[in-house]
Structures are given as structure tokens and as C-alpha cells.
Amino acid sequence: MISKLSKILTFVFLFTITTGFIPIFALIGPGITVVSSGNVYKAGAQYLIDHTMKKKTGKSTLEHFSDEIKTQNKEFNMNEELRKLVERRILETRAKLDLTKFNQ
Incomplete structure (x- = not known):
């Protein structure tokens, strides 16, 4: 045995x-x-x-799974970059408008 x-x-x-x-x-x-x-x-x-x-x-299931995770991480990073870009543009626009005059 x-x-x-x-x-x-x-x-x-x-x-x-x-x-x-x-x-x-x-x-x-x-x-x-x-x-x-x-x-x-x-x-x-x-x-x-x-x-x-x-x-x-x-591809094996492990390779396919890891590729999908990498793709999702890239999409998440692109969404994060877009969010930061929009926030920065909003802050720049607020600074140019000088909104303190409208609140009086």
C-alpha cells in the first residue's frame, strides 16, 4: 500500500x-x-x-479570472481619475466666479 x-x-x-x-x-x-x-x-x-x-x-479559469480583475481595476482607476478631474474643475470654476458676492 x-x-x-x-x-x-x-x-x-x-x-x-x-x-x-x-x-x-x-x-x-x-x-x-x-x-x-x-x-x-x-x-x-x-x-x-x-x-x-x-x-x-x-485561458485557464485562473488566468481568465485574474485578467477580469485587472480590467476592473483599470476601470476603477479611470473612474477615480475622472472624479478627481471633475472636482478640480468645479473648484477652479468656483474660484473664478467668486461666489461670496452672491451670498450677501
């Missing part, structure tokens, strides 16, 4: 080292799901979603 487990672990370790780490996660993820929850259907759905995402986008 122990020798079988050591052979499997050796194979997984060598496969991980020689493939660049990332492709193995697509196989380990559903395996961990089966072991932790015992739900084969959930693991199959997870593998199917990962495979479909890779086929449609050309």
Missing part, C-alpha cells in the same frame, strides 16, 4: 515539475473535490467548466 502511494506521489511530483505546474491544477482540483466532498458529480462539473473555459477563451 505504501509503495503504491509513493509511486503515485512520485509520478504526480514528476508530472508537476515537467509540465510547468499550471496544467496539473486542472486535474488536481476535481480530485480534491472528490476527496473532500465525496461528490463525483460536482468534481465532474468543475472539470467540465474548466475544460469549456479553456476551449472558449484559450
